[in-house]
Amino acid sequence: MSRLFVSDVHLDASAPGAVEQFLEFLRTHAVNAEACYILGDLFEVWVGDDETDPDKKAVCKALRALTGQGVACFVIHGNRDFLLGREFCANTGCRLLADPVIAEFDGERVLLTHGDALCTDDHPYQELRSIVRTAPWQRRFLALPLADREMLANQVRAGSRQHTARTIPYIMDVNPEAVATAYRVAQVRRMIHGHTHRPGLHDTSVDGTPAQRIVLGAWYEQGSYLVYEDGQYALRELPR
Secondary structure, three states: OOEEEEOOOOEOOOOHHHHHHHHHHHHHOHHHOOEEEEOOOOEOOOOOOOOOOHHHHHHHHHHHHHHHOOOEEEEEOOOOOOOOOHHHHHHHOOEEEOOOEEEEEOOEEEEEOOOHHHOOOOHHHHHHHHHHOOHHHHHHHHOOOHHHHHHHHHHHHHHHHHHHHHOOHHHHOOOHHHHHHHHHHHOOOEEEEOOOOOOEEEEEEEOOEEEEEEEOOOOOOOOEEEEEEOOEEEEEEOOO
C-alpha cells in the first residue's frame, strides 16, 4: 500500500475551494493509503484546540473518518498551526510527530520535517520561531480569550505578508549548509519537507554519497501530494 505526504494546505474559510479539495483528497486518495503524513501548515492559522471555525471542524471530522477506517495519519507542526495539541489529536485520531522526525520506509531512514528550520538565512523569522515555540509563550497565549487570540493571529498574518513581500526570495528558501547538516546529523540520504512552496525532487550528494530532498507543494493554487509506493516517490497534482 502507498504512503501519502502533503504540506502547506493552508486551509481557511477564505479559500473554500481548497477546503473541499482536501476533503475530496481524503475521501478518494488517502482512504486507500496505508498512511498519510501532513508535514505542517494543514491550516492557515490555528489559535488553539478550542477553534470554532466550521470549516476547520469539517476537516477534523474528515480526518476522524479517515483514521476510523484504519489509515494512520501523522501530523507535524508548521509555522501556521504549531498550536495543534492533544484535543486535536483526540478529535481526529491523528498522531503528532516531533519536528524533525526520522521515519523508516521499507528499510530506508527518511527525515521528515516542515522545513522552516532549514531557512536559516531568514533571521527575523528564526528569531520569532525561537520565541513562539517555547512552552511558556504558548501557555500564555492559550490562556487568552479565543477572540483575542484570533485578533493577534490576524495581526501576525498581516505582518508575515509584509515580511514576505519585502524579503529577497532566496533568503526564504532553505540554506544549503543547513540542509547538509540535517543529512549528516540524522544520518539519512533522503528528506521530505514543505514550507518553501517550491515543489520538486532535488538530487544532490552529501560527503560523496547521493542524496535526495523532496519538497512538497502548497495548495494555494494547486493541490498536490507525494506518493511513495513500491520503492518509488512521485509528486502528483490534483485537478482544481
